[in-house]
Amino acid sequence: xxxxxxxxxxxxxxIGAVVLDQSNPGGPRVVLxxxxxxxxxxxxxLPGGSVEPGERLVDAVAREVSEETGLSVQVGALVEIIxxxxxxxxxxxxxYACVPLSGTLRAGxxxxxxxxxxxxxxxxxxxxxxxxRVIRRAVGLPx
Numbered sequence: 001x002x003x004x005x006x007x008x009x010x011x012x013x014x015i016g017a018v019v020l021d022q023s024n025p026g027g028p029r030v031v032l033x034x035x036x037x038x039x040x041x042x043x044x045x046l047p048g049g050s051v052e053p054g055e056r057l058v059d060a061v062a063r064e065v066s067e068e069t070g071l072s073v074q075v076g077a078l079v080e081i082i083x084x085x086x087x088x089x090x091x092x093x094x095x096y097a098c099v100p101l102s103g104t105l106r107a108g109x110x111x112x113x114x115x116x117x118x119x120x121x122x123x124x125x126x127x128x129x130x131x132x133r134v135i136r137r138a139v140g141l142p143x
Contacts, residue, residue: 015057016048016082017065017096018102018138019073021116029118030135031100033068033111037088042112044125046134047095049110061096068111074097079138082130097138 019031032044045066051060058075065073076097084091112131117125119139124134 008126011083011090011092013051014091014093015044015051015060015064016047016093016134017061017073017075017098018046018079018095018135019069019071019098019100020138021100024118027118027120028139029116030067030122031069031071032117032127033103033107036110036112036115039084039089039091044093044115044127045131047111047114048095050091057094058096059089061098064109065098068107069113069114070105070106070108071103072101076100077141079141080134082134095134095138097141120136 002079017031021029021031029093031047033047034044035041047065048061049064049068051057055063062073065071077094077098079097082093084093105114105116115125119135122135
């Protein structure tokens, strides 16, 4: 992620990606990243980040997923809009459903770890209720 042009305290537009791997015979899996920087440093969440000035939303989703996970994705439907309010941070996040197309899963950029997680084991990652809700909603959406 590059340096933000936004002033401190101004809400920032960001995107998140629910990257669902439906090819697993045991059931769908989702890509989670452990955040390396604030806000939510050390917490597991969805890959994502700030939208750059002049960048289309779908391009921001694809870029952030690639930077944080090493995966190329097809970006699908908007799942939900959420907010993170963790002073001094205020993010308005548009979460999109995605499917992986290619690449090798690896942590990069703002992620200290990355995992492909079966949906029935999400509780082991202590993700927020918002993230669980967004993932559950994305499972039923077309990409």
